[in-house]
Amino acid sequence: MEHKKVHEPLLRMAKRGEMLPPWKAWGIRVIAFLLSLIVSGLVIIAVSGLNPAAVFATMARGAVGTNKSMWVTIRDAMTLLCIAVGLAPAFKMRFWNIGAEGQILVGAIASAACMIYLNKLPTFLLLLIMALTSLIAGGIWGLFPGLFKARWNTNETLFTLMMNYLAIRLTAFFVAKWENPFGSNSVGIINPNTHAGWLPNMLSKGWNGDYAWNVVIVLAVTVAMYLYMNKSKQGFEISVIGDSVNTARYAGIRVNRAYVRTIIISGAICGLAGFVAVSGASHSISTSTAGGRGFTAIIVAWLAQFNSVVMVIFSFLLVFLQKGAQAIASSYNLSKDVSEIITGIILFFLLGSEFFVNYTVHFRGKKVAK
Amino acid sequence: MEPVKNAIRMENITKRFGSVVANNGINLELHEGEILSLLGENGSGKTTLMNMLSGIYYPDEGQIYVHDKPVTIASPKDAFDNGIGMIHQHFKLVDVFTATENIVLGLEEEGRLDLKKAGQKVKEICEKYGFDIQPNQKIYDMSVSQKQTVEIVKVLYRGADILILDEPTAVLTPQETDKLFAIMRNMQRDGKSLIIITHKLHEVLDVSDRVAILRKGEYIGDVATKDANQQSLTDMMVGRSVSLNIDRPLPVNPTPRLVLEHVTAYDELGVKRLDDVSFTANSGEILGIAGVAGSGQKELLESIAGLYPVKEGKILYYDPDVDYAETDESGQPKHRPLSLVGMDPMDIRKAGIAMSFVPEDRLGMGLVGTMGMTGNMMLRSWRKGKGVFVDTKGPEELANRIWKELEVVTPSTKFPVRRMSGGNVQKVLVGREIAQEPAVLMTAYAVRGLDINTSYTIYNLLTEQKMKGRAVVYVGEDLDVLLELCDRIVVLCGGQVSGVVDGRTITKEEVGLLMTQHRKEGAE
Known part of the structure; x- marks a missing residue:
């Protein structure tokens, strides 16, 4: 009789029985990050023959090497954080808001419009009106997909995505309308002399405090969102709906109302990010004011598992990678693709590490530890 | 006597999930040509063990021998x-395909697919064992028991000579169960070896030759069925002597609490799910709802709870604190019962009606899987208190109380309930609903997934609620329990009420008949 060889599969995954303590879970994530740096290093050697340590050093210098570059990194991280904080309630509710790009743009349009038409108002009042109008504009951009979802159960992913194109065309229209100087096909810096509607320098002249207000505003929103999501009744509703719509209905939660309310909040904060981007950074508006950050912020929100405080870390990480990537692209004359590959590798490892937080792997032959 | 040959021998099988040991060093034998009952409480590791035979899990330790x-x-x-086929509790069939198409689906045979030939072979199998299905019938046209038959034919078609049936009778009426058992004996006569997983004792005694018992992942032992009885099996299953009696005191002063009149409801596809349902649930009484799975039990409870749209009919609620006999000057009744139709759960709560509901789908409707016990207590109280922030103190206390009183096994009140075992999840849900001090308490399969001891705890809790003057609606699947626990029983069949009977006098066979008896057509 033929003897059939009995063999065990090489690898088996098994779900962890209990929750890992936080330090272990974070340990796994940090190890994943370090591994991703090693793999990126190998890729750098393979494609360019450069010393990876030098490349990483250049990345760090490019991102935070000078006072100016550090503040730019902080500024961009804050904008990204603001968007991610805005997306968090929607995604936590499993409402796929892909429309942050559009919500940022309409918020930016509202801010720019105030800067152009209300430039005679006192600074504080003008800034307040700008912030409010951008909140409202973003909220309206969220309202439509929310209403349609609640009323006719339309697919919010497609709807919010389409709203992006609408917002881009709308921005193009206003850019043409506000073109300055004529024929430049851009708006240029708004109020270059009076600085009306610019977030003021909080600390002193130069690069020490230009973006301090951005930090204050966005961190305030972040903390508020943290409290809203974790301590408020509406935040509780969002958590329940995100887990199971039927449970939410069972608990007496008015699901449709919560959909509309939450997407308005989500859109409004993304609109506020548009305000921060215009008033606190570019002082101008173009169709690339959002610049894909509405999508990058989705990664930030998910990586942080909708914890707005944790999002601070991931916003900085992503912006750091981006700035560093630009630096190595210019100083080594490498194509930008290389730096994007590095970003991709790091994100791959970070997302992949979540698997190992939830599962263990058994190898053939090894006795399973109790 | 010739020596017994083993169809299957499992040697020292261990399977762990994280720190949970689902099976610990189990040695199990299935003799050729026998029907073996695998008996054990929920969570004792029966299904895990069988899943290792059917290739769904792989054992951490141990060796399996086939023949x-x-x-x-x-x-x-x-x-x-290896000739092993498993019939799962949940059918894996494509609704729009015929029986034959489902049976050949996924088979890798040489050459072109010959449905005609396959249909012929299916027919032969059916005739051989006495199956009652047509090869060309579509799955959506079939009854639950016919679908199960297709699953069985599917594994026979593939040449299985070892069949494992995972709780096959859970969805069947007593009559259909008898038919299934007859078929199982036919297969046995044909030399097949069968394992049936069940926790219904009388079925074990009915159909099997030998019983193997698992308890908490350990193999306890086996007995020949002829040497066993219900009590001895229960004691082996639980590990100590258990009293199998339910105390059923007479209802005290029952008055109508919930009156349903001609309730009719449709699902979103326009299929009638409830058809002219009328009955009364009294205070101080346990009203049982019997019926084959999917006869409208879910829709009925959800309609009352405001979660299912009612098209026609009335659902009237009588407040226990209101005297409906009072009349005004003109002799008209002073108070009218509240109509619940058109209300959502929030409206019902705002109207001051304390209604508790243990839905069938625990994690999909009754609980939030990602939250801990505290968060789940908040599902009932999150709106309480002024201001925008939720109160976590009260729910935390309630969670701690239930944790202790019902002996919920969990590391903390923050541990996600999704990761608890089914029985503990059920305890959290039932505990919370009873803690609401409801006027109406509705439970769907309240003891599903609970061990015998906890089941009896729940029965006692329900009886306690009844004696406190609450109207208890108990949807159950185990007829023996329904007949022992309930004062009156409403029998559902295809969304209609086929009978409202006295739980003290009716027999199981009569209820079984009502479960399959549609009212005469043309009654509408």
Whole structure:
């Protein structure tokens, strides 16, 4: 009789029985990050023959090497954080808001419009009106997909995505309308002399405090969102709906109302990010004011598992990678693709590490530890 | 006597999930040509053990032998290659395909697909064992028991000579169960070896030759069925002597609490799910709802709870604190019962009606899987208190109380309930609903997934609620329990009420008949 060889599969995954303590879970994530740096290093050697340590050093210098570059990194991280904080309630509710790009743009349009038409108002009042109008504009951009979802159960992913194109065309229209100087096909810096509607320098002249207000505003929103999501009744509703719509209905939660309310909040904060981007950074508006950050912020929100405080870390990480990537692209004359590959590798490892937080792997032959 | 040959021998099988040991060093034998009952409470590791035979899990330790040859079963295909077929509790069929199409689906045969030939072979199998299905019938046209039959034919078609049936009777009426058992005996006569997983004792005694008992992942032992009775099996299953009696005091002063009149409801596809349902649930009484799975039990409870749209009819609620006999000057009744139709759960709560509901789908409707016990207590109280922030103190206390009183096994009140075992999840849900001090308490399969001891705890809790003057609606699947626990029983069949009977006098056979008896057509 033929003897059939009995063999065990090489690898088996098994779900962890209990929750890992936080330090272990974070340990796994940090190890994943370090591994991703090693793999990126190998890729750098393979494609360019450069010393990876030098490349990483250049990345760090490019991102935070000078006072100016550090503040730019902080500024961009804050904008990204603001968007991610805005997306968090929607995604936590499993409402796929892909429309942050559009919500940022309409918020930016509202801010720019105030800067152009209300430039005679006192600074504080003008800034307040700008912030409010951008909140409202973003909220309206969220309202439509929310209403349609609640009323006719339309697919919010497609709807919010389409709203992006609408917002881009709308921005193009206003850019043409506000073109300055004529024929430049851009708006240029708004109020270059009076600085009306610019977030003021909080600390002193130069690069020490230009973006301090951005930090204050966005961190305030972040903390508020943290409290809203974790301590408020509406935040509780969002958590329940995100887990199971039927449970939410069972608990007496008015699901449709919560959909509309939450997407308005989500859109409004993304609109506020548009305000921060215009008033606190570019002082101008173009169709690339959002610049894909509405999508990058989705990664930030998910990586942080909708914890707005944790999002601070991931916003900085992503912006750091981006700035560093630009630096190595210019100083080594490498194509930008290389730096994007590095970003991709790091994100791959970070997302992949979540698997190992939830599962263990058994190898053939090894006795399973109790 | 010739020596027994083993169809299957499992040697020292251990399977762990994280720190939970689902099976611990189990040695199990299935003799050729026998029907073996695998008996054990929920969570004792029966299904896990069988899933290792059918290739869904792979054992951490131990060796499986099929016909005394060591084998590796790492996938369902390996299981089929070794002649092992499992009929799962949940059917895996394509609704719009015919029986034959479902049976040949996924088979890798040489050459072109010959449905005609396959249909012929299906027919032969059916005739051989006495199956009642047509090869060309579509699955959506079939009854639950016919669908189950297709699953059985599917594994026979693939040449299985070892069949594992995972709780096959859970969805069947007593009559259909008898038919299934007859078929199982036919297969046995044909030389097949069968394992049936069940926790219904009388079925074990009815159909099997030998019983193997698992308890908490351990193999306890086996007995020949002829040497066993209900009590001895229960004691082996639980590990100590258990009293199998339910105390059923007479209802005290029952008055109508919930009156349903001609309730009719449709699902979103326009299929009638409830058809002219009328009955009364009294205070101080346990009203049982019996019926084959999917006869409208879910829709009925959800309609009352405001979660299912009612098209026609009335659902009236009588407040226990209101005297409906009072009249005004003109002799008209002063108070009218509240109509619940058109209300959502929030409206019902705002109207001051304390209604508790243990839905069938625990994690999909009754609880939030990602939250801990505290968060789940908040589902009932999150709106309480002024201001925008939720109160976590009260729910935390309630969670701690239930944790202790019902002996919920969990590391903390923050541990996600999704990761608790089914029985503990059920305790959290039932505990919370009873803690609401409801006027109406509705439970769907309240003891599903609970061990015998906890089940009896729940029965006692329900009886306690009844004696406190609450109207208890108990949807159950175990007829023996329904007949022992309930004062009156409403029998549902295809969304209609086929009878409202006295739980003290009716027999199981009569209820079984009502479960399949549609009212005469043309009554509408």
